[in-house]
Structure formats: C-alpha cells, structure tokens
Amino acid sequence: MxxxxxxxxELAIVGGGPAGLAAAALAAELxxxxxxxxxxxxxxGQIYRNIEANSRKHDALSNILGADYAKGLALVERFxxxxxxxxxxxxxxxxxxxxxxxxxxxGRAYLTRAGRVILATGAMxxxxxxxxxxxxxxxxxxxxxxxxxxxxxxPEEPTVIAGSGPLAYLVALQxxxxxxxxxxxxxxxxxxxxxxxxxxxxxxxxxxxxLLKGLSWMAALRKARIPVFSGRNLAVEGISxxxxxxxxxxxxxxxxxxxxxxxxxxxVPNNQITASxxxxxxxxxxxxxxxxxxxxxGATSTExxxxxxxxxxxxxxxxxxxxxxxxxxxxxxxxxxxxxAERDERALPERRHLQREARFRAFLxxxxxxxxxxxxxxxxxxxxxxxxxxxxxxxxxxxxGFTDINQLKSFSRCGxxxxxxxxxxxxVARVLAQSLETDIETVGYYRLRLPVKPxxxxxxxxxGNAERDLRPSPMGVDGDxxxxx
Amino acid sequence: xxRRLRTDDLTxxxxxxxxxxxxxxxxxxxxxxxxxxxxxxxTTPVSxxxxxxxxxIGNCFDCxxxxxxxxxQQACLVPVREGSQxxxxxxxxxxxxx
Numbered sequence: 001m002x003x004x005x006x007x008x009x010e011l012a013i014v015g016g017g018p019a020g021l022a023a024a025a026l027a028a029e030l031x032x033x034x035x036x037x038x039x040x041x042x043x044x045g046q047i048y049r050n051i052e053a054n055s056r057k058h059d060a061l062s063n064i065l066g067a068d069y070a071k072g073l074a075l076v077e078r079f080x081x082x083x084x085x086x087x088x089x090x091x092x093x094x095x096x097x098x099x100x101x102x103x104x105x106x107g108r109a110y111l112t113r114a115g116r117v118i119l120a121t122g123a124m125x126x127x128x129x130x131x132x133x134x135x136x137x138x139x140x141x142x143x144x145x146x147x148x149x150x151x152x153x154x155p156e157e158p159t160v161i162a163g164s165g166p167l168a169y170l171v172a173l174q175x176x177x178x179x180x181x182x183x184x185x186x187x188x189x190x191x192x193x194x195x196x197x198x199x200x201x202x203x204x205x206x207x208x209x210x211l212l213k214g215l216s217w218m219a220a221l222r223k224a225r226i227p228v229f230s231g232r233n234l235a236v237e238g239i240s241x242x243x244x245x246x247x248x249x250x251x252x253x254x255x256x257x258x259x260x261x262x263x264x265x266x267x268v269p270n271n272q273i274t275a276s277x278x279x280x281x282x283x284x285x286x287x288x289x290x291x292x293x294x295x296x297x298g299a300t301s302t303e304x305x306x307x308x309x310x311x312x313x314x315x316x317x318x319x320x321x322x323x324x325x326x327x328x329x330x331x332x333x334x335x336x337x338x339x340x341a342e343r344d345e346r347a348l349p350e351r352r353h354l355q356r357e358a359r360f361r362a363f364l365x366x367x368x369x370x371x372x373x374x375x376x377x378x379x380x381x382x383x384x385x386x387x388x389x390x391x392x393x394x395x396x397x398x399x400x401g402f403t404d405i406n407q408l409k410s411f412s413r414c415g416x417x418x419x420x421x422x423x424x425x426x427x428v429a430r431v432l433a434q435s436l437e438t439d440i441e442t443v444g445y446y447r448l449r450l451p452v453k454p455x456x457x458x459x460x461x462x463x464g465n466a467e468r469d470l471r472p473s474p475m476g477v478d479g480d481x482x483x484x485x
Numbered sequence: 486x487x488r489r490l491r492t493d494d495l496t497x498x499x500x501x502x503x504x505x506x507x508x509x510x511x512x513x514x515x516x517x518x519x520x521x522x523x524x525x526x527x528t529t530p531v532s533x534x535x536x537x538x539x540x541x542i543g544n545c546f547d548c549x550x551x552x553x554x555x556x557x558q559q560a561c562l563v564p565v566r567e568g569s570q571x572x573x574x575x576x577x578x579x580x581x582x583x
Contacts, residue, residue, distance in 0.1 A: 124544045136524040136537040143541035151516035156488040388531040418546035
C-alpha cells in the first residue's frame with residue numbers, strides 16, 4: 001500500500017482469491033506492472049480466507065479447516081514474492097469499458113486507469129429464498145465457514161445444515177469437528193451421493209481421492225450419529241428469530257428445532273461488475289446461473305476486461321488458479337511482455353489441469369442440482385431481502401402486466417435496495433420466468449447501475465470534476481436479453 | 486449463537502451501542518458482534534424487523550451498522566479498530582450522525 005493512490009497501471013486485478021492471486025503473481029513475474037485490489041484485509045479470498053495467520057499457529061482451528069485449506073498458503077506466498085502491488089480493504093465501485101476503475105479505500109474514493117483488467121471476483125452462495133430466511137439465526141453455510149476461518153468462531157447452539165453440494169457437507173463436518181451441537185443435516189439434492197457417485201465412476205477415474213473425501217465426510221457424520229434427512233420444501237419457523245426448520249421428507253412434514261440454520265444450494269458467479277459493464281453473458285443450464293461469456297483466455301466481450309476463476313463460471317479453487325494464470329498470460333501477451341508463441345506454450349500445462357478439473361465439475365453439477373433453487377417459491381417467501389417483497393407480491397405485479405424484468409424492478413422495488421440485486425436478481429428472474437412459462441434466457445437480468453458498491457456521496461464529491469466519468473459504455477449487447485437498451 | 490475457539494487473544498475493545506466488547510485484532514466488526522451474542526445488527530427500513538448478517542462476504546447488506554458516525558457500513562467488511570463506536574442501524578440509519 002502506498003500513501004498516494006496510483007493513477008494508472010498496466011494490469012488491475014479485482015479479487016484476492018486463488019484466481020486473482022495466481023494471475024497477479026504470474027503477471028508480475030512476467031514484468032507486467034500489476035495492482036491487485038481486494039475487499040478483504042488479507043489475501044486468500046473466501047476459500048483461503050485468513051490463510052497466512054491461520055498457518056502460523058497450529059491449534060484446533062488448523063485441524064478443523066483441514067489440508068485442502070492449508071494448500072492455499074503457497075498461492076499467497078508466491079503472490080507476496082511476485083512484486084505485484086496489493087491494495088487490501090479496497091472496494092471497486094466502477095469499472096468503465098475504457099479501463100477506468102473507481103476505488104474506495106480508507107474512506108476516500110479515487111480513480112485509476114488500467115491497461116487491462118482481470119476480474120477475479122469469485123462466487124457467492126446462491127440465495128435460498130425459503131419462507132422465513134430473513135430471520136436472525138439463518139445464514140449461509142459458507143457464512144458460518146467464513147466466521148470460522150476469519151475469527152475462529154464456531155456455532156454453540158443447536159445447528160441444522162440444510163442444502164445441497166459439497167460445501168454443505170464440508171461445513172457439517174467442520175462444525176462437528178469443532179464440537180458444535182450439530183442437530184441434523186437436511187440434504188436437498190435430487191439424488192444421493194452414493195447412487196450418482198458409483199454410476200459416475202468410469203468418468204471419474206483419477207478422482208478417487210475427491211470422491212473418497214466426500215464419502216468420508218458422510219461416513220464421519222454417520223459415525224457421530226448425526227441424522228441426515230432427505231428433505232424438500234423447507235420453511236423457517238420463528239417470530240423474532242429462527243426457532244425451527246420444517247421440511248418434507250418421505251411424504252410427510254417434519255420439524256426440527258434449531259438455533260442456527262445454515263443454508264446452502266451451491267455457489268454462483270459474482271457477476272456484478274461484468275453485468276454493469278454489459279458484457280455478453282450466457283445462461284449456464286448445468287449450473288443454473290448466468291456467467292459472462294469468455295474466450296479460452298478468459299477475455300470477455302468487453303475489449304479490456306477478462307474474468308478468471310469462479311466469476312467466469314463455477315469450477316472450484318484448484319481450477320481458479322489455472323484460469324488466473326491463463327488470463328495473466330494473455331494480459332502479458334497483449335501488453336507485449338511475451339510473444340504469442342510463449343503465451344501458448346506456457347498455457348499448455350494449465351490447460352491440461354483444467355481439462356481434468358472439468359470432468360469432476362461436470363459430475364458435481366449433475367449430482368448437486370440445486371432443487372430448492374428451481375421449485376416454485378411459496379407466495380409468502382421473501383424474494384428481495386432489502387425491499388421485503390414476497391414472491392406472491394411479485395406474481396401480482398406480473399399478473400397486472402409487468403412482464404419485463406426491469407419494469408418489474410421499477411414497480412416492485414426488487415433489486416433497488418442496498419444489495420443492488422445481488423440477493424434477489426436470480427430469484428426475481430425465476431419467479432417471472434415461471435409465471436410467464438418461459439425460460440430464464442428470455443427473461444434476462446436486471447440492468448445494473450453504477451456504482452456497483454454503495455459509496456458515500458461525500459467520497460464521490462471529493463473526486464475532481466475532470467475525473468468524473470461514471471457513464472458505462474453500452475457494448476456487447478448480443479446474447480443476453482437483459483442487455484436490451 | 487457462536488463461541489470463540491480461542492479467547493487468549495482478545496486485545497482490542499470496540500463499543501456496540503455503548504457496551505464494550507473485547508475482540509481479536511483482525512476480526513470484522515460483524516464477527517466481533519456475533520461473538521458477543523448480538524443478533525440485531527439493524528432493523529429494516531420497510532417493516533422494522535431485526536436482521537443479522539446472512540452472507541458474511543459483502544453481498545447481502547444485512548449487517549449494515551453505523552461505525553464511528555458513518556451509517557450504512559458493512560460490518561462484515563470492516564475490521565475492528567480500537568475504541569470504535571458501533572451502533573445498530575435502525576431503519577434507514579441516522580444521516581446526521583457525522
């Protein structure tokens with residue numbers, strides 16, 4: 001960190017998880033003047049959150065977080081050695097198509113111009129809009145894991161984990177290892193891991209370790225006699241906070257008391273910046289999420305901007321580092337530090353790893369279809385947490401003829417609150433698509449406005465007039481109906 | 486709702502609605518509040534119901550609090566600072582605070 005903010009750089013990277021760290025380290029090693037901006041105080045992203053401090057001590061937490069987490073340290077160390085500049089605790093609130101970044105740091109805003117931008121903004125947990133999910137005591141499973149990694153906090157009251165996907169089970173195991181009172185796991189995935197796991201064995205040769213790891217988590221739960229239910233149609237019960245969760249299992253409704261309910265239906269790309277840039281996006285039917293269209297180097301439809309890691313489609317932490325390096329090689333080539341031939345040759349080992357990872361990802365995608373994320377929302381379920389708009393209210397708007405997603409946004413206020421649609425965008429599109437009996441591609445996504453992170457007006461006012469260029473450039477309008485002007 | 490695995494490194498003090506909370510340097514304000522058993526970070530501007538953090542990574546904005554006079558701060562993204570005065574944010578928050 002320097003005192004005077006830099007006014008330009010060759011390469012700006014947004015996000016300090018595996019993709020951003022790997023991209024920044026390699027770019028800097030190739031002689032590219034690189035700055036990595038990250039919202040967090042320390043490098044690692046969410047997956048390797050607080051890895052440096054947690055690696056220095058060997059205590060109960062190291063054992064709970066496990067060996068896969070510990071592997072993140074190598075990425076951070078290479079980044080620290082690389083000479084890339086590092087700007088932690090920095091919110092990037094705009095990126096223009098011309099490569100101008102708006103950054104807010106230590107209570108002040110500034111603009112910096114980058115020759116190229118790699119977005120490594122990663123993923124977020126898919127919101128799980130079940131009735132009662134706004135009550136205190138209901139969090140994402142990933143949120144609880146973040147508390148463990150960042151601050152060594154573990155649940156101390158009866159906890160239920162409900163959802164689908166490897167992270168739900170990993171968090172269950174970690175909560176259990178921490179000695180927390182885990183009451184039950186409610187598995188909402190369509191098929192059991194055993195059925196699909198064994199059916200998939202032929203395509204999974206070489207992934208025995210990963211598969212065994214998943215099975216060992218389930219075996220550990222069974223050994224500890226933690227009940228695992230197969231559940232659907234979840235609802236949170238409680239008046240001022242969560243008291244219980246109810247769900248359908250084997251045709252009847254069951255109720256489990258809970259003080260802490262951790263939900264998880266997989267993760268989705270964090271697209272806020274590419275959507276605000278109006279990059280072309282594609283709907284990923286396997287992952288049930290929008291992702292920015294990219295070429296084989298991560299370049300988007302916006303000339304200066306690339307995306308690496310889970311932000312370009314979920315492929316996991318291991319793949320993210322390889323994708324980060326591909327984007328860095330392409331950046332170094334475009335900036336003129338390496339030849340096209342060198343870029344292509346250095347890319348080969350990264351691509352080999354990625355092909356391997358892609359097979360396992362296809363298995364995960366088909367096993368953990370987020371069922372709670374596709375079924376019809378209950379009318380009383382809150383779709384938009386900020387403006388407190390229910391699915392039923394949305395349906396009434398649609399019935400009145402508000403059938404365009406941005407029209408629906410204006411009239412219902414969904415997506416106009418503090419989170420700027422991060423939590424409701426997918427849900428509103430889903431309610432609209434189901435009401436119109438059409439698909440998500442047809443419905444599209446919100447038109448996002450700058451700044452993409454809330455910014456005090458005072459900070460904006462302190463920017464010089466000459467620097468104020470906040471208008472996004474309309475481009476890359478093909479392929480995504482949300483981009484209709 | 487949460488407990489700390491270690492309590493030997495709580496060397497920083499912040500205040501929540503005037504009450505002192507011991508926390509670890511490097512904690513986010515949200516982690517410090519949750520470790521102290523606080524569930525009401527804010528009330529919503531629309532219905533006035535209580536909210537506590539949901540995502541912990543800056544997406545949900547349910548952890549909004551007032552920190553040292555500045556409203557609308559994401560408690561999950563702001564590290565604790567010795568002596569910080571944190572207040573729960575009621576409704577839209579106080580805009581005359583600073």
